[in-house]
Structure formats: structure tokens, C-alpha cells
Amino acid sequence: MTGTRDARRAESARRILLAAQEEFAEHGFEGATIRSIADRAGVHASLVMQHYGTKAALFRNAVQLPPGEAGVASQHLADVLDARLGELPPETLALVRSMLTVPEAEATMRDFLQERVENLERSFDGPDAQARALLAVSTVLGLTIGRHFLKLPAFEQITHEELVKTAGALLAGEG
Incomplete structure (x- = not known):
């Protein structure tokens, strides 16, 4: 079961990151919100924070090549x-x-x-x-x-x- 849970967690992190990239691209750092990123990713806002900690940390991850x-x-x-x-x-x-x-x-x-x-x-x-x-x-x-x-x-x-x-x-x- 650990593999399945880990796979779901990785997929959630991936969806959040993609959603963050789109939100930051459209609205910039100031205009994007954790809630809008979560909504776009189809997850609860608390899950965004659980994966990335802060909006700034999520932004740093989102802009990496x-x-x-x-x-x-x-x-x-x-x-x-x-x-x-x-x-x-x-x-x-x-x-x-x-x-x-x-x-x-x-x-x-x-x-x-x-x-x-x-x-x-x-x-x-x-x-x-x-x-x-x-x-x-x-x-x-x-x-x-x-x-x-x-x-x-x-x-x-x-x-x-x-x-x-x-x-x-x-x-x-x-x-």
C-alpha cells in the first residue's frame, strides 16, 4: 500500500506544481493565491501547504527548469x-x-x-x-x-x- 500512497502523493505534488506554474504565469506572484492554485490542481489548499510549505517555496519550485x-x-x-x-x-x-x-x-x-x-x-x-x-x-x-x-x-x-x-x-x- 505504501507504493500506492506514495504514487498518489507524487501525483498530487505534480498537479499542484503544474497548477502553480499556470497561476504564476497568468497572475504573477502577487496575483496567484494558494486557493486558486489548489482549485486549479483539484486539491484542498491545505494539501498545497503540506507539499510546499509556503507560497514563496512553491514559487521557487514552479520557476525551476x-x-x-x-x-x-x-x-x-x-x-x-x-x-x-x-x-x-x-x-x-x-x-x-x-x-x-x-x-x-x-x-x-x-x-x-x-x-x-x-x-x-x-x-x-x-x-x-x-x-x-x-x-x-x-x-x-x-x-x-x-x-x-x-x-x-x-x-x-x-x-x-x-x-x-x-x-x-x-x-x-x-x-
């Missing part, structure tokens, strides 16, 4: 590039604009980017996984700054789609 799945990482990078090269939300603009002059913003950005490097590293294979992850995160940051803050004229001379496609291929090691 699967380890060793480079295809997922490549698609994730393409999605990130698409978002960062498009219009940025005001809170992202404020954080990036302030990261070099405000110690709190610098610390927040450093912690966020380090977590992104570690997340990507786990999804890449090979001895150069950390270097590739660091280069990917740094490249996205550089493109974001070049596009939104320095307003490099070259960004006006290439389509958004072509830039995302080319940068994605470079970051995936295809270019």
Missing part, C-alpha cells in the same frame, strides 16, 4: 528574449535602471540573476554548463540594457522576431 533538458532551456531562453526585447513592465525598468546606483536594487538584481544562472545551469548538460548559463543570462541582460536604456540604433534596423531567433540560436549553441 527541469534538470538536464536543454530543449526546455532553449525554449525558456527564447521566451525570455522575446519578453526582454519587447516592452518591459515598469517594475523591471525601475529595477534595471536602479541596479547600478541603489545598493538594494543591485542586491536584488544580483540575487535574481544568480538564481537564473543556477536554474539554467541545472538544465544544461556538459562540463561547460555553468559557463553557458552565465553567458546566456549576461547576454539577455546586455540586450535588455542595449535595447531599453542605451537605445542602440541597431535595434531599429532588425526585426524583433529576427533578433529573438538569432540570439536564441546563439544561446542554444546553434550559431
Whole structure:
């Protein structure tokens, strides 16, 4: 019976995590609730807390890329590039604009980017996984700054789609 109980528990955790990913994607951290995640997963809210402890812990789990799945990482990078090269939300603009002059913003950005490097590293294979992850995160940051803050004229001379496609291929090691 233990296997059956363990299997049910694992399936509940999987459904909760999928529901959390969808809720966080649609509503962000602030807009998603434990109750809405539980409802989407078809479980009681207390089961969400039992599996993940806190909303913050569930969020950390929900935003992790699967380890060793480079295809997922490549698609994730393409999605990130698409978002960062498009219009940025005001809170992202404020954080990036302030990261070099405000110690709190610098610390927040450093912690966020380090977590992104570690997340990507786990999804890449090979001895150069950390270097590739660091280069990917740094490249996205550089493109974001070049596009939104320095307003490099070259960004006006290439389509958004072509830039995302080319940068994605470079970051995936295809270019």
C-alpha cells in the first residue's frame, strides 16, 4: 500500500506544481493565491501547504527548469528574449535602471540573476554548463540594457522576431 500512497502523493505534488506554474504565469506572484492554485490542481489548499510549505517555496519550485533538458532551456531562453526585447513592465525598468546606483536594487538584481544562472545551469548538460548559463543570462541582460536604456540604433534596423531567433540560436549553441 505504501507504493500506492506514495504514487498518489507524487501525483498530487505534480498537479499542484503544474497548477502553480499556470497561476504564476497568468497572475504573477502577487496575483496567484494558494486557493486558486489548489482549485486549479483539484486539491484542498491545505494539501498545497503540506507539499510546499509556503507560497514563496512553491514559487521557487514552479520557476525551476527541469534538470538536464536543454530543449526546455532553449525554449525558456527564447521566451525570455522575446519578453526582454519587447516592452518591459515598469517594475523591471525601475529595477534595471536602479541596479547600478541603489545598493538594494543591485542586491536584488544580483540575487535574481544568480538564481537564473543556477536554474539554467541545472538544465544544461556538459562540463561547460555553468559557463553557458552565465553567458546566456549576461547576454539577455546586455540586450535588455542595449535595447531599453542605451537605445542602440541597431535595434531599429532588425526585426524583433529576427533578433529573438538569432540570439536564441546563439544561446542554444546553434550559431
